[in-house]
Amino acid sequence: QVQLVESGGGLVQAGGSLRVSCVTSGLAFSTSAMGWFRQAPGKDREFVATIEAFGEFRSLADSVKGRFSVSRDNAKNTAHLQMNWLKPEDTAVYYCAARRSAYANIYERNYDYWGQGTQVTVSS
Numbered sequence: 001q002v003q004l005v006e007s008g009g010g011l012v013q014a015g016g017s018l019r020v021s022c023v024t025s026g027l028a029f030s031t032s033a034m035g036w037f038r039q040a041p042g043k044d045r046e047f048v049a050t051i052e053a054f055g056e057f058r059s060l061a062d063s064v065k066g067r068f069s070v071s072r073d074n075a076k077n078t079a080h081l082q083m084n085w086l087k088p089e090d091t092a093v094y095y096c097a098a099r100r101s102a103y104a105n106i107y108e109r110n111y112d113y114w115g116q117g118t119q120v121t122v123s124s
């Protein structure tokens with residue numbers, strides 16, 4: 001059974017930083033691309049970041065470029081989303097997702113497994 005468990009969310013002031021992590025189990029992690037998505041209240045879920053299985057190729061949404069970074073540790077079956085210079089508009093539930101493919105992808109319909117999400121709240 002594949003499980004993705006996010007952690008590291010919380011409340012932070014604008015301009016602060018958080019790192020959310022996604023620990024996976026039951027997944028061929030080293031051959032799975034990972035993605036991060038977020039959903040703000042009253043809005044659709046949106047793409048944030050993706051990283052290919054081997055960690056070379058990464059893509060970030062325009063809204064977070066220069067502030068967020070995505071990484072992975074294949075030895076620990078874990079993906080990370082480092083969020084710096086947080087803004088109130090970054091407030092959302094953040095989800096990690098995994099693909100059965102090694103190739104990064106920005107579309108949530110192309111992800112096979114999802115975590116339960118972790119709340120990130122940025123106060124002004």
